[in-house]
Amino acid sequence: MTRPLVITDCDEVLMHMVVPFAQWVDAEHGVLFRMEDASFAGALKRKECGTPLEAAEVWPLLDGFFRTEMARQTPIRGALTAMAAIARHADIVVLTNVGPDHQAARAAQLSALGLDAPVIGSRGGKGEPVRRLLDERQPSVAIFIDDLAGHHHSVAAEAPEVWRLHMVGEPAIADKIAPAPHAHARIDDWAAAEDWILARLTENIPAPSPEIA
Template sequence: MSRPLLITDCDEVLLHMVSHFRDWLDEAHGVDFDLSAGDYSRAVRRRETGEPLPREETWPLLNGFFETEMHRQTLVPHAREALTELASIADIVVLTNLLDEHQERRIAQLEAVGIQHRVLCNQGGKGTPVVQLLDEYAPSAAVFVDDLALHHASVEKAAPQVFRLHMVAEPELAAIMPPAPAAHARIDDWADAKGWIRARLTSGLDARTLPMIGESA
């Protein structure tokens, strides 16, 4: 029988990102990043006016961070230990929304903190790449972990049989970000999440047997 499969995001799941992005924007660009905005598209603001930067100015800044500043990112507590434990029972793939040109940097970045698993870059919704991974691995069960509700919705639509865990490792964001309706659970600490993940990976059940957060609210 095939092994179970854990598909996990990277930024704000395995590595802290937004707090370091905020510091870099302040130091290098004199731009504010308002974590309390919740909506990333409105979080980057002109210091002089408080107005959100348009998307065409925000995305180059984000890409610039990943080009030169990934060394700033720090490991989320308990992430490495949880993955090490879960790797004994499951295959693990890191599915990260980055331009493909950053893939080798992301692999090296994760290896430097002791996380050595397959890394795939993606742009857009994660439903399609999750389906492709299911076709490739044919796992006995699968769990998807991500910090963004839109990706849980994408996976729920494309692969509803996958268990979905909403995790927001940045405390400032976790305090204001509501649980993703299309996820089955919200757990923000790997020390607690690993037990939930292990139980789903070894259950032999289809995720459609569990209510989603939006259904149980």
């Protein structure tokens, strides 16, 4: 058995993203971000007429933000302190869907804030990359943290032994997002989340395997 492993998302878990992104698309692209439900793409509307952006228009905006505007992001309250405490008990890997193109910039962003952890810039569901990490590292226990319910479903299907924590650390959208049904817990505050994570690490046992629909 090797050291426990915590696999965490970045945006809205470690770093604020939607608020600086909304400020940028408003100022630079004439787009309003108004999240009324769990749909990120549906929250983007043209200021001049109020029509939603097409799905094909959303990724270029996200790509542009991550390419040039990551300096606008700031840490979620308590995230870095919690990561420092967790690192005394487990290895940490940041698994973020910014894609390979922005992986190095994300690693540099977090390193500048004192979090020197491996960063994987993935695309799509996170179940497969989590499974690969488990197979490579063979941790005694593993915990996955993400703000998107779809990733919890993906991880539950591919790596059911992983404990899954649903966290939406951005207060501006947390109440718009329902608890992920395939997560073991929903906690949006890092002080409480740190306690929950450390308890799972202390127990050092795999998560119970659910039936995945």
